[in-house]
Amino acid sequence: MEFIIDAAVKEAYEAKGIKDEDIKAVVEGAGKDRIYNGSEFIAKKEIGDMTVYARYKMEGDKATILSAYKHKMKILDIVLVGDDTEWKYCANGAVVKAGHTNLTYLGATRSGPSLVEPESGQSWFEEYLANGALATAEVLFQQKRA
Amino acid sequence: MGYEELFPTNDLKGWHANAAKRFASPFVDNFHDRIDVDPIILSNAAVHCGFTIRDFYEKPELGIHTVGYISELFDLLPVTHWFFSLPWIRDLGVTLEYKDTLPPVSTGPIISEPEEVEKLEPISKEKLKGGNTDTLFHNLYGYVQQNLPHTLVPISYGFDLAGAGSELCGVENFIMWTFTEPDIAHKLQNVYVETSINGADLLSDTYGMAMLIVGSVLANNDIFSDEMVEEFSAKLMHHYVDQCFRKGAGPQIFYHLCGNHETDYKVFKKNLVWSPFNVLHIGYMGQKEFPTEILKEEFQDVTTIMGSVDTKLMIQANPKKVYDRAKETLLAGRDAKKGYILGTSCETPPYTIPGQLLALTRAARDFGTYGTW
Numbered sequence: 001m002e003f004i005i006d007a008a009v010k011e012a013y014e015a016k017g018i019k020d021e022d023i024k025a026v027v028e029g030a031g032k033d034r035i036y037n038g039s040e041f042i043a044k045k046e047i048g049d050m051t052v053y054a055r056y057k058m059e060g061d062k063a064t065i066l067s068a069y070k071h072k073m074k075i076l077d078i079v080l081v082g083d084d085t086e087w088k089y090c091a092n093g094a095v096v097k098a099g100h101t102n103l104t105y106l107g108a109t110r111s112g113p114s115l116v117e118p119e120s121g122q123s124w125f126e127e128y129l130a131n132g133a134l135a136t137a138e139v140l141f142q143q144k145r146a
Numbered sequence: 147m148g149y150e151e152l153f154p155t156n157d158l159k160g161w162h163a164n165a166a167k168r169f170a171s172p173f174v175d176n177f178h179d180r181i182d183v184d185p186i187i188l189s190n191a192a193v194h195c196g197f198t199i200r201d202f203y204e205k206p207e208l209g210i211h212t213v214g215y216i217s218e219l220f221d222l223l224p225v226t227h228w229f230f231s232l233p234w235i236r237d238l239g240v241t242l243e244y245k246d247t248l249p250p251v252s253t254g255p256i257i258s259e260p261e262e263v264e265k266l267e268p269i270s271k272e273k274l275k276g277g278n279t280d281t282l283f284h285n286l287y288g289y290v291q292q293n294l295p296h297t298l299v300p301i302s303y304g305f306d307l308a309g310a311g312s313e314l315c316g317v318e319n320f321i322m323w324t325f326t327e328p329d330i331a332h333k334l335q336n337v338y339v340e341t342s343i344n345g346a347d348l349l350s351d352t353y354g355m356a357m358l359i360v361g362s363v364l365a366n367n368d369i370f371s372d373e374m375v376e377e378f379s380a381k382l383m384h385h386y387v388d389q390c391f392r393k394g395a396g397p398q399i400f401y402h403l404c405g406n407h408e409t410d411y412k413v414f415k416k417n418l419v420w421s422p423f424n425v426l427h428i429g430y431m432g433q434k435e436f437p438t439e440i441l442k443e444e445f446q447d448v449t450t451i452m453g454s455v456d457t458k459l460m461i462q463a464n465p466k467k468v469y470d471r472a473k474e475t476l477l478a479g480r481d482a483k484k485g486y487i488l489g490t491s492c493e494t495p496p497y498t499i500p501g502q503l504l505a506l507t508r509a510a511r512d513f514g515t516y517g518t519w
Contacts (some may be wrong), residue, residue, distance in 0.1 A: 073422075079447050082416060100420050100448060108175040110422035110484065111448050112387070112397075133397035136355045137422040146171035 001028055004064040013068035016131075022047050026054040026097070027063050032090040035115065035124060040066065042087075042124055051075060056125065069127045071134045073103035078116045078123055089117040106141045127134070149208040153195075153215045157215035162296055165217075172450045172485020173423050181480055181514030182487050183506050184223055184452065185460070186496035189249075191216040192496075199496045203230060204244045206282060209290040214290075214297045220503040222238075226290055226297040229359065231305050234341050235313055236278040237269050247496070255316035260323060260330040264424040265312065268340035271348050280348055285500040287353065294424075300353035302395050304342030307382045308410055309364030311338030312503065318322035321369060331378065332372035339382055343389045350394040358390055361402035362414075368406045375410035387419040399424040401449075404492050406430045411444065420448040427452040429491040435471070436491070453479045454491035455506065461500040465505040472509035480514055 030043035080100040087096035099116035099124035191212040192202035202209035210228040230249040242250040312320030365379030437452040453475035
């Protein structure tokens with residue numbers, strides 16, 4: 001698989017501690033375990049203590065990486081299922097829904113807004129949330145549990 | 147002389163250090179001594195310090211300092227807050243006036259006919275910058291950063307999205323339009339909500355993780371059906387928080403459902419955004435405090451919950467009643483999965499009796515100490 005990665009995209013994910021090999025592992029290892037909206041895909045993979053996500057487009061064997069992000073909070077079960085979204089799950093073709101999913105970090109379990117596919121039990125967190133609310137939450141957990 | 151010269155510094159190593167550990171408890175499952183108490187103390191703090199209700203609102207820096215100072219007396223939260231229910235409304239053209247016994251109130255609506263709503267537009271982030279509300283909160287949090295930094299939690303809020311928006315046309319017109327001209331009512335709400343989102347974006351540029359306070363006050367079962375509360379409030383609250391998160395605010399949220407939410411509470415669980423750090427507070431079911439048992443059963447999977455002692459009890463000369471009611475709600479809620487806070491059913495009244503606040507704290511110590519149940 002050939003990867004096309006813009007310098008600005010690479011700089012942004014490297015600043016978050018994500019490496020090139022992490023991106024490749026996410027995309028190449030995804031198979032049908034990914035969601036799509038039009039021509040855009042999101043795949044995720046647990047790597048070490050992080051869940052790493054790649055947003056990308058595929059053209060033949062070429063993967064153009066749009067962005068990558070991560071969170072340290074570990075994904076648990078779906079707690080609420082809401083309305084349909086524009087996303088579909090490649091593994092079963094099901095429409096992905098807006099929902100809430102439990103996350104655990106440093107011994108505490110809390111929920112956050114997510115994309116969910118109830119049949120498979122899979123959840124994904126969007127980039128704005130991972131980079132914003134979840135990243136802030138992780139810092140607060142680290143401070144408050146210290 | 148600055149307001150900071152009027153107050154001794156908090157006991158930072160003793161009271162504040164301990165209260166800060168307690169404050170974090172319900173959110174991170176790192177339980178410290180006892181359940182926290184939050185009577186939503188606002189102008190009552192100023193009254194306790196010898197100032198007036200008007201002073202509290204007219205002099206925000208003084209007001210917030212009284213909150214920080216007096217919280218130590220009753221062993222309340224280690225953080226400061228100062229707010230009233232009509233943020234961003236002046237930026238949209240409404241004039242507010244200060245009162246001796248009330249928070250600032252509108253001098254009157256700026257529109258009266260449905261056709262006029264079409265001409266209203268949300269105020270952009272650029273135009274909000276340096277305006278009334280932006281200046282107020284930057285001055286306020288600048289003061290706290292300088293003089294009470296240990297208590298700083300910047301708050302960016304839209305508060306009562308349905309109610310504040312209705313001030314543009316008058317509450318009576320708004321309620322009528324929700325029935326007769328729902329598209330106009332939605333358009334009006336949109337103007338207020340999008341302005342508030344732009345305001346949250348503006349404040350998050352300075353403070354990053356600003357806490358959000360959002361509520362459903364006008365939209366309650368005394369006025370609206372469950373379906374209308376969902377349409378004109380819960381969905382709006384979702385939109386507000388979702389957009390604020392996308393612009394960098396949060397992740398702390400305080401959801402305040404004031405008034406009678408007898409049956410409409412059911413529409414909020416599926417509609418609201420639940421972040422890792424949120425508190426849900428519901429004031430009343432009918433005429434009585436919202437039952438903590440229902441609050442826990444319905445919402446403990448997604449949020450920290452805050453139980454209520456009726457604010458009426460806070461001004462009756464009977465601290466034992468407060469203590470007994472606090473005991474009831476503590477016993478019902480203290481083992482909630484994602485934490486519990488003891489509160490009052492709304493802002494504790496300005497002339498709350500000190501003995502009633504002590505009764506809350508005593509009850510929290512007696513029935514809310516971790517490890518005793």
